[in-house]
Amino acid sequence: MSVDVRLKDLNRRLAEGDWDALPSYLAAEFFSYTPGPDEPSAAERFASIVSDLHAAMPDLTATLSDVTPNGDIYTATLTVDGTHENALWGAPGLGAHITWVNPVSIKPIGDRFAVSFDDIAFPELIAVLRQFGLVNPPDEMDRPPPYWVSLPEFLMKVVFTGRADDKPCAHLDEIRVVEPDTRVCAVCFSQGDTWPALRLCLICGFVGCCDTSKNKHMLRHFEETGHPIMRSIRMDEGWVWCYEDNAFFETAVLERYR
Ligand SMILES: [Zn+2]
Numbered sequence: 273m274s275v276d277v278r279l280k281d282l283n284r285r286l287a288e289g290d291w292d293a294l295p296s297y298l299a300a301e302f303f304s305y306t307p308g309p310d311e312p313s314a315a316e317r318f319a320s321i322v323s324d325l326h327a328a329m330p331d332l333t334a335t336l337s338d339v340t341p342n343g344d345i346y347t348a349t350l351t352v353d354g355t356h357e358n359a360l361w362g363a364p365g366l367g368a369h370i371t372w373v374n375p376v377s378i379k380p381i382g383d384r385f386a387v388s389f390d391d392i393a394f395p396e397l398i399a400v401l402r403q404f405g406l407v408n409p410p411d412e413m414d415r416p417p418p419y420w421v422s423l424p425e426f427l428m429k430v431v432f433t434g435r436a437d438d439k440p441c442a443h444l445d446e447i448r449v450v451e452p453d454t455r456v457c458a459v460c461f462s463q464g465d466t467w468p469a470l471r472l473c474l475i476c477g478f479v480g481c482c483d484t485s486k487n488k489h490m491l492r493h494f495e496e497t498g499h500p501i502m503r504s505i506r507m508d509e510g511w512v513w514c515y516e517d518n519a520f521f522e523t524a525v526l527e528r529y530r
Pocket residue numbers: 440441442443444500501514515516517519
């Protein structure tokens with residue numbers, strides 16, 4: 273089957289909401305990165321997220337429009353559409369109708385496709401996550417969230433770094449502490465302030481509030497000490513962020529340092 277026909281076939285199935293078919297169209301490789309033997313394939317990663325979305329939005333559909341050949345790849349506009357009826361990553365379904373439009377690049381690999389989400393417009397994506405109830409309203413970003421939501425770490429990595437693989441970071445070798453010895457931001461607590469989430473400095477063990485809190489104590493800790501690498505300690509989260517490299521790592525990376 274030609275690539276064009278196969279792409280049309282995929283487009284028709286997505287428009288019909290035939291999500292069970294999606295994994296058989298997705299390559300094991302990401303657009304510009306091949307996962308290692310001990311990592312999930314791109315097809316597995318995307319299928320897992322789509323499966324969560326489809327469970328939350330039974331009427332979920334997608335369309336690829338303006339599909340244009342461009343050398344060996346295709347560019348297109350992806351439109352995802354559905355009604356948030358059931359719980360998604362901790363946020364209850366409240367019936368919001370949600371549409372997300374983003375440019376994509378599609379690389380044929382055999383009879384499958386590697387996909388890249390291009391030029392993700394951050395404010396628009398955050399607006400969509402707000403519609404799901406996964407991010408607080410703009411004027412409540414410094415408050416604890418209404419639901420104990422937990423986004424898939426892989427999704428967070430793609431959103432925050434724009435890529436599926438790990439960015440280089442020389443600071444992983446500086447990790448000395450992986451578990452917190454407190455569950456409060458001491459400075460906020462002493463002045464009666466609240467925070468949405470806590471971070472742990474993986475170099476010295478300092479615990480401070482996150483970057484959307486009123487006081488941003490972890491960011492200030494980084495600025496004062498130069499310790500750039502920290503993890504989330506909200507609920508069971510453990511994802512790691514390096515301020516200096518804007519690098520995101522999934523919780524599993526911490527296993528090396530326990
Ligand atoms: Zn780093």
